Amino acid sequence: MRRPPGGAGGTGKGYLQMYMTEHFGAWQVGKDAIQGPIQFQIFFPDRARDPTQYPPTPVEQVGRNTTDYGNPQITAIQVAGDFQTHLGQANWDFTAAPHLTRRAHPKGWVWSFQTGVPLPAGFYQYKYLVTFGNGTQRKVGDPCSRYGSTEFQNSGVVVGGSDPETIPLKEPRKPLRDLIVYELMIDDFTAEYRGARAPLDAVGDKLEYLQTTLGINAILFLPWTAWPGQAFNWGYAPYQYFSVEYRYATTLAEPTEKLSRLKNLITLCHSRGIHVLMDGVFNHVGDVQVTRDGTANGFAYRWLYQNPEDCPYVGTFGGVFAGLTDLDYYTGCTQELIRDVCFYWIDEFQIDGIRFDNSTNFYLASTQQGLPQLLQDIDDHVNQPTSTNFALILEYLQEDATLVTNSTRATSYWNDALYQCCFNSLWNATLDSGIVGALNNAVGLQDDKVATTYLSNHDHSHVTWQAGARENAGSQRWYRTQPYVIALLTAPGTVLIQNGQEFGEDHWLVENDEGSGRRIKPRPLRWNFVDDGIGRPLVQLYEKLIALRKTCPALRSNNFYPDRWAAGQTQFDADGYGVDVAKGVVIYHRWGAADDGQLERFIIVLNTSAQDQYVDIPFPGNGTWQEVLSGQLVNVQAFRLADQRIPSNWGQIYFQKGSPPGPIGP
Numbered sequence: 001m002r003r004p005p006g007g008a009g010g011t012g013k014g015y016l017q018m019y020m021t022e023h024f025g026a027w028q029v030g031k032d033a034i035q036g037p038i039q040f041q042i043f044f045p046d047r048a049r050d051p052t053q054y055p056p057t058p059v060e061q062v063g064r065n066t067t068d069y070g071n072p073q074i075t076a077i078q079v080a081g082d083f084q085t086h087l088g089q090a091n092w093d094f095t096a097a098p099h100l101t102r103r104a105h106p107k108g109w110v111w112s113f114q115t116g117v118p119l120p121a122g123f124y125q126y127k128y129l130v131t132f133g134n135g136t137q138r139k140v141g142d143p144c145s146r147y148g149s150t151e152f153q154n155s156g157v158v159v160g161g162s163d164p165e166t167i168p169l170k171e172p173r174k175p176l177r178d179l180i181v182y183e184l185m186i187d188d189f190t191a192e193y194r195g196a197r198a199p200l201d202a203v204g205d206k207l208e209y210l211q212t213t214l215g216i217n218a219i220l221f222l223p224w225t226a227w228p229g230q231a232f233n234w235g236y237a238p239y240q241y242f243s244v245e246y247r248y249a250t251t252l253a254e255p256t257e258k259l260s261r262l263k264n265l266i267t268l269c270h271s272r273g274i275h276v277l278m279d280g281v282f283n284h285v286g287d288v289q290v291t292r293d294g295t296a297n298g299f300a301y302r303w304l305y306q307n308p309e310d311c312p313y314v315g316t317f318g319g320v321f322a323g324l325t326d327l328d329y330y331t332g333c334t335q336e337l338i339r340d341v342c343f344y345w346i347d348e349f350q351i352d353g354i355r356f357d358n359s360t361n362f363y364l365a366s367t368q369q370g371l372p373q374l375l376q377d378i379d380d381h382v383n384q385p386t387s388t389n390f391a392l393i394l395e396y397l398q399e400d401a402t403l404v405t406n407s408t409r410a411t412s413y414w415n416d417a418l419y420q421c422c423f424n425s426l427w428n429a430t431l432d433s434g435i436v437g438a439l440n441n442a443v444g445l446q447d448d449k450v451a452t453t454y455l456s457n458h459d460h461s462h463v464t465w466q467a468g469a470r471e472n473a474g475s476q477r478w479y480r481t482q483p484y485v486i487a488l489l490t491a492p493g494t495v496l497i498q499n500g501q502e503f504g505e506d507h508w509l510v511e512n513d514e515g516s517g518r519r520i521k522p523r524p525l526r527w528n529f530v531d532d533g534i535g536r537p538l539v540q541l542y543e544k545l546i547a548l549r550k551t552c553p554a555l556r557s558n559n560f561y562p563d564r565w566a567a568g569q570t571q572f573d574a575d576g577y578g579v580d581v582a583k584g585v586v587i588y589h590r591w592g593a594a595d596d597g598q599l600e601r602f603i604i605v606l607n608t609s610a611q612d613q614y615v616d617i618p619f620p621g622n623g624t625w626q627e628v629l630s631g632q633l634v635n636v637q638a639f640r641l642a643d644q645r646i647p648s649n650w651g652q653i654y655f656q657k658g659s660p661p662g663p664i665g666p
Contacts, residue, residue: 018107019043019340020348025144025242026126026157033160035118040079040100042128042142042304044072045312045333046108053107054312054331062316064309073133073306077111081126081154086119094129094139107333121160123256125149132306141240143300147258148226148246153239153297156246161256166350167267169275173352173389176412177450177556179218179275180546181496182210183457186221186248187232189499191524199248200224200261204268209530211272214502214539215546218275220355222458224248224262228286228297234458234520235279236357237286237324239299241341266349275352277391278345282338282374283358284324285314299325313337317370319361323515329362329370339377346382346390353391354378355414360396363404375409393452393494402444412494415441415451422455422484426466431584431608436565439491439588442558454496455484462498462523464534465506475506478534479649482541483586483606486651489545490590490604492558500525502542503535548628548653554592554600561589576618576640584609585646589620594657603654607646617641621656628653 024043028036045053057066080097089096100111128140147156186199194202210216223235226243249258266276285299305311315328327334345351363371382390394413401413417438425432441451455463468477507523529535549555562577570581577587590602607613619636626633
C-alpha cells in the first residue's frame with residue numbers, strides 16, 4: 001500500500017491509520033500473483049485498553065444497555081466462505097469453519113485467522129459466524145472488507161490480480177473556484193452503452209466528450225462504496241466503507257480486477273487533468289435488518305455485538321436520518337474509523353476532494369467532534385507543501401452554512417439558492433427577485449472559500465423536465481432553462497452540472513417520497529439526446545459558456561454588483577442593476593483581473609420571460625464592448641445602451657478588457 005505524506009503508517013501528525021495499515025479485513029499475505037494465504041482480522045475497540053475509544057457510558061442512552069456498552073460479548077468467531085474447499089472442507093460449511101483467535105491490541109482486541117495453505121488466484125467470498133455469550137449466533141459481514149460481493153451481503157477478498165498505482169493529476173490541483181464539476185451517477189451514466197462491461201470501465205468511453213466537447217475539469221462521482229443488496233442504488237446507505245461496490249466493479253471475465261477498475265478510471269481522469277471528487281456518506285449507514293436464518297444486513301460492526309445497541313460506532317450524535325442508523329462521533333473509535341476511511345481513498349486512490357453528504361447531521365457547534373475534527377484531520381493530512389487545493393465540500397443545507405464553512409476546514413458548501421429560484425421561476429412563470437442574492441453567493445464567505453451552485457442535482461428532477469412541468473411538456477420547453485444556464489456559468493462559486501443536464505435529459509423525481517423509498521430509481525442517460533434538436537443547441541450553449549468561464553478569471557472571482565439586494569425588491573436600482581420582476585429581467589456586473597493583469601468586465605443581462613423585453617443596460621465604462629454570445633460589437637456612450645432588445649428566454653453577455661484594475665464602481 002502506498003504510504004501517505006508524513007511517513008509510513010500516518011501523517012506528520014502521527015496518525016496511526018490502523019484500519020488499513022494493519023490490514024483489518026481480509027488480505028492476501030504477500031504479493032504472489034499466482035497464489036497466497038489469506039489473513040482475516042477484525043478489530044474491536046476497548047476503553048479499558050484505550051479510554052479515548054469511547055466514554056464509560058454512551059452520551060445518548062435511550063435504548064442502550066449501559067452495563068455492557070462497548071462489550072461485544074463474543075465467545076467465538078468463525079469464518080466461512082467459498083475458499084474452504086482449499087482447506088479440505090466444504091464451502092460455506094459454518095459448522096467446520098475455522099476459528100479466529102483473539103489477541104490484545106493497544107486500542108482494544110483483534111480476532112484473526114490465517115489460512116494454513118495458499119489459495120489459488122481468484123475472488124473469494126466469506127462471512128463470519130459469531131457466537132455470543134448468551135448462546136445466540138449471527139452471520140455477519142466484514143466491516144473492513146475492501147470488496148463487495150454478489151449476494152447475501154457477503155464480503156470479498158482477492159488473491160492475485162493487478163494492483164496498479166493510481167497516477168495523481170499531471171498538474172497541481174486547481175482551486176475549487178476554477179472547477180466545472182460534473183455530477184456523475186456511475187450506473188445511470190453508463191446504462192445505455194456499457195453492455196457486459198463493468199460500469200467503472202465504461203465511464204472512460206465518455207471522458208473525451210466530457211473534457212473536450214463539454215469542457216468540464218472535475219467529476220463528482222456519486223458514492224462508489226458498497227451498499228446493502230445488489231439492486232440499483234444511489235449509494236447513500238453504505239455498509240462497507242473501504243469497499244468498491246460490486247455492481248460497479250465486476251465482470252465475469254475478470255473477477256479479481258475490482259479495485260483496479262476504479263484506480264484505472266481515476267488515472268484516466270488524471271491523465272486528462274480531470275479532478276476526481278468522491279461523495280462520502282459519513283453520517284449514517286445502511287439498513288439494519290436480520291433475516292430469519294440469522295444473517296445480519298447492513299453495517300457489520302453493529303451486528304458484531306450481542307446487543308447491537310452496545311456497539312460504540314453507532315448512536316445519536318447530531319441529527320437523525322430516519323430509516324437509517326447514525327454514526328456516533330462522541331466515540332473516538334468512530335472518529336478514527338471514518339478518518340481512516342477518508343485517508344484510504346485519498347492515499348490509495350489519489351482522489352482530489354470529498355463531498356460530505358448530509359453533513360448537517362454530524363456537526364454540532366458545541367464540540368470539535370464529528371465533522372469539524374474530521375475536516376481538520378483530512379486537511380492536515382493532504383495539504384502538504386507539494387499538494388494543495390484538496391476539496392472539502394459540505395452538503396449543509398441550513399441557514400448557517402456560511403458560518404459552518406468559515407469556522408471549519410471546509411472549502412465549500414452546496415448552495416441551494418439558485419436551484420430554488422430556478423425551479424420556482426420555471427414552475428410559476430415569474431422571476432424570483434431573490435435571484436440576485438442567489439447569484440451573489442460569495443457574501444459571508446471567507447475569500448478562500450466558495451459556494452457550490454447548481455440548477456439541479458441527484459436529489460431533484462432534471463431542470464429541463466421542470467421547464468415544461470406545468471404544461472406536462474417536460475424538455476419540450478428546454479429553451480426556458482437558457483437564461484438560468486447563463487446565470488449558473490457567470491456567477492461566483494463552483495459550478496456543478498448534473499449528468500445529462502447539458503443535453504436536456506428530463507427525468508422526473510418525486511421530491512418527497514414520504515418514507516416509501518421510491519425516490520431511489522434509475523434515470524439512465526439517453527445519449528442520442530446529445531445530437532437531437534434539443535440537445536445540440538443546449539450542449540453548444542454549455543460548451544461556449546464553460547469555455548468563457550475557464551478563459552476569464554473575472555467570472556470566477558467574487559466580484560459582483562449589485563452587492564446587496566433587499567428582500568422583495570422588484571425593480572432595478574437607481575443605476576439600472578438588479579431585477580425587474582415585471583419584465584423578468586436580471587442585470588448584474590462581474591469583474592476582475594485577467595491572467596495578464598488587465599481588467600476584465602462583464603455585464604450580464606438575462607431575460608427569463610416568454611416575451612422579448614426592451615431595457616436600458618448600464619455599463620461601468622464607455623467604449624467598445626463585445627456581446628459574447630452573438631459576437632456583436634457595441635459602442636457604449638454615457639455609460640448606457642438605451643432600449644436594447646433582449647430575446648425571450650435568453651441572455652446577453654457584454655465583455656470589455658482594458659487597463660489594469662483599480663477602484664471601480666457599479
